[in-house]
Amino acid sequence: MEPVHYKDDVKSEKKLIPSTVTPYGQQYSQLPTEDPSVPYTNAPQNAARPGTNYTRIRDEDDRELARIGYEPELRREFGRWSTLSYAISILGVLGSQPATYGVPISLGGPSTAVWAWFIGSIMAYMIASCVAELVSAYPTAGGMYFVPAKIVPQKHLPIWTWIIGWCNFLGQACGVASIAYTLGQMTLAMRSIRSRLVDGAYEFSPQPYQIVIIALGMLVVFGVICSLTTKGLHRLIIWFAPINILATIGIIITLLVMTEDKRDASFVFMDVRDGSGYGSKGFSFLLGFLNVAWVMTDYDGTTHMSEETHDAAIRGPDSIRWAVIISGVQGFALNVVFTFCLTETYMDDIVGSPTGLPIAQIFLNAAGKDGATVMLFFVMLIQFFTGASAMLANSRMAYAFARDEALPFSNIWSKVNGMTGTPLYAVWFVVGFCGCLNLIGIGSTQTITAIFNLCAPCLDLSYIAVILARLIYEDSNTFVPGPYTLGKWLPTKPRSIIAISWVLLISVVLFCPTTIPVTATNMNYAVVVAAAVAVFALSWWFLGANKYYTGPRLRKFEDIGNVLPMPHGQPDQESQASSIPVSKPPAYSSPRTSSDGGPGSPTERTPLQGSANARYDGGSAV
DSSP states (O other): OOOEEEEEOTTOOEEEEEOOEETTEEBOOOOOOSSTTSOOOOOOGGGOOTTOEEEOOOSHHHHHHHHHTOOOOSOOOBOHHHHHHHHHHHHOHHHHHHHTTHHHHHHHOHHHHHHHHHHHHHHHHHHHHHHHHHHHHSOOTTGGGTGGGGTSOTTTHHHHHHHHHHHHHHHHHHHHHHHHHHHHHHHHHHHHHTSOEETTEESOOOOHHHHHHHHHHHHHHHHHHHTSOHHHHHHHHTTHHHHHHHHHHHHHHHHHHHOOSOOOHHHHHHOOOOOSSSSOHHHHHHHTTHHHHHHSOOGGGGGGGGGGBTTHHHHHHHHHHHHHHHHHHHHHHHHHHHHHTOOTTHIIIIITOTTSOHHHHHHHHHHHHHHHHHHHHHHHHHHHHHHHHHHHHHHHHHHHHHHTTOSTTHHHHTOOOTTTSSOHHHHHHHHHHHHHHHHHHHHOHHHHHHHHTTHHHHHHHHHHHHHHHHHHTTTTOOOOOOSOOOGGGSOHHHHHHHHHHHHHHHHHHHTSOSSSSOOTTTOOTHHHHHHHHHHHHHHHIIIIIHHHOOSSOOOOEEEOOOBOOOTTSSOOHHHHHTOOOTTSOOSSOSOOOOTTOOTTOOOOOOGGGOOTTTTOOSOOOO
């Protein structure tokens, strides 16, 4: 049977146009001429119309990226399990949750740690599911930063993407820097518990400069890992999640077995206190959300790897959904177990521990120095995995932002290294940027804490800005849903309204001082830093950025006739039908909600949307 290509008639209906087959399989055609009556041809590159851009198409993912308007530059090596492992690792519950466990128990009492996590996880799912649906339509390295290009009217687009892009980039950078800093704290806490206890204090007491030095070293190691080839990253990251989950199970069992003096259920599930000084248990409970807000964020981190993922429009969003579910359950279990292991006088014994880290004291009480060291090592290992994963997402965001000319010296940061096939300059730009943030910790602990506290609000606000734009411009935008949807099981509009309301509420709470009365020491300077960042970004915009930054810089590409090898020789009818010209609208050209309305199930791909044969490129897609 003769292979075919598609073209549009005046009614924009798909019709079949004969083409050619090489001995190696389907020959992809170029864009049509301006005259719709002229069939597609396989014209050579030098026959192009003026202004035509050419690119090689290796598989259906690259074809989709070219349709969106970006040239495929990165190598796709991430498959199903490495993508899911990455999504779980960037949340990194076992590493991140213990680092902030002291906040909810000190401000709102033991039960706040449990129920704030439970409620926060449900809200996180609402946000993440909205993010997953949006990025499924446009799987690019820019993640949520890119989506407004298909939602917001052109005259408003530059300022929208400028603000969203900077919020996303800075939020991720603050997250990476804070992870490196907490690794420094954990390392020195381990050193403390190995030293002698003298007059109620450990002989070794960490100094701020020591924490910063370790943090800088961690950033360099993150950078080295992120400089690996995509295949090397795939092979490494695929192990992150299994180690995370197994270590969590091991620590839970160890604490339950070895902690002799446990609290009762009423202490764990019913004891809410006013530890903030506001005179309100309810508000103190809200302040306890800092724990879950800091951990359960950066949902679109996985989508920043879209240009290195096979079948990114489905695997990325699906991994986001499952990562939030798995991490929510994992974090809830840890909070419950940690709270059962608290002492009656936990404010003095645990929160005020000489180790400087409440969770380290819980480990020490249960298993002694040796056992605590082993458990703390695994917490640090998972936190290390989280830091490497977060830097990877941040570097891809920097790369995407730079190729749209949004960063100083964008021509450097947007380069892709020919040897590794990755944006190495962007990686080390992020290392340097996060290092500068950590250096602030030498002079002021309060300021560095305020900067770290920007992570969750900046990221979540960048998400809801896109979600809000979708609602505002619903009748006029050109947004075309992707293959991933929650369908009728959880409709988009009410879920979007819940997500927006939640982020606005929690952002206000997280900018409030955590204790009353407010002093220079306990003041929450996050709001001051956030205001400074906003003034900087807007000033830069009005002083010059608005003259050269126009939003995502998209181009139209033509395939130069690259031949895809077919796994079974000649292409079959399905693979022929899936060979769609680069210039066509996305394969998901109309909303398609599965009839059963199952949660998160991608709609079934028809031959028009690609087949295993059509996207086969000989690479591994585990």
